[in-house]
Amino acid sequence: MADxxxxxxxxxxxxxxxxxxxxxxxxxxEARAQALNGVDVIDLTGVARVDxxxxxxxxxxxxxxxxQGREVMLEGVSDKxxxxxxxxxxPADALPH
Structure with missing residues (x-):
């Protein structure tokens, strides 16, 4: 069962x-609009698994x-x-880190 x-x-x-x-x-x-409002960084450091x-x-x-006119960077991008x-x-800009 997934966390x-x-x-x-x-x-x-x-x-x-x-x-x-x-x-x-x-x-x-479903919450993406609210979750991303004003966000510049998505931190993946706490993500244990990605499919x-x-x-x-x-x-x-x-x-x-x-x-929405914002550039978001990903931090903590795993090798997976x-x-x-x-x-x-x-493309490289699909997941900017």
Whole structure:
């Protein structure tokens, strides 16, 4: 069973904790507008596991922020996320870190 995904805001930083996988993404997806409002950094340091659905969510969060006129950087990007991004041939700016 997947650990629940949690997130906290500290100023312009959105910190994610738990697992970022298909079983727990819906709540963050539904709250994305509020969660990303004013965010410049998404901190992944507290994320224990990411699957392809989690990577897709990160790509969409970055794109959503861009549509709002903000550039979001990712911090604490794991080797797993980098590997998945390479396997899917994502452009470098899809997951800026």
């Amino acid at each position: 629940q995904l949690r997130w906290t805001r500290d100023g312009e930083r959105l910190a994610l904790q738990g697992e970022l996988d298909q079983d727990v993404l819906n709540e963050l997806w 392809t659905a989690g990577v897709a969510l990160l790509v969409h969060l970055v794109a959503f922020a861009r549509k 996320v980098r590997t998945l991004a390479q396997l899917y041939n994502l």
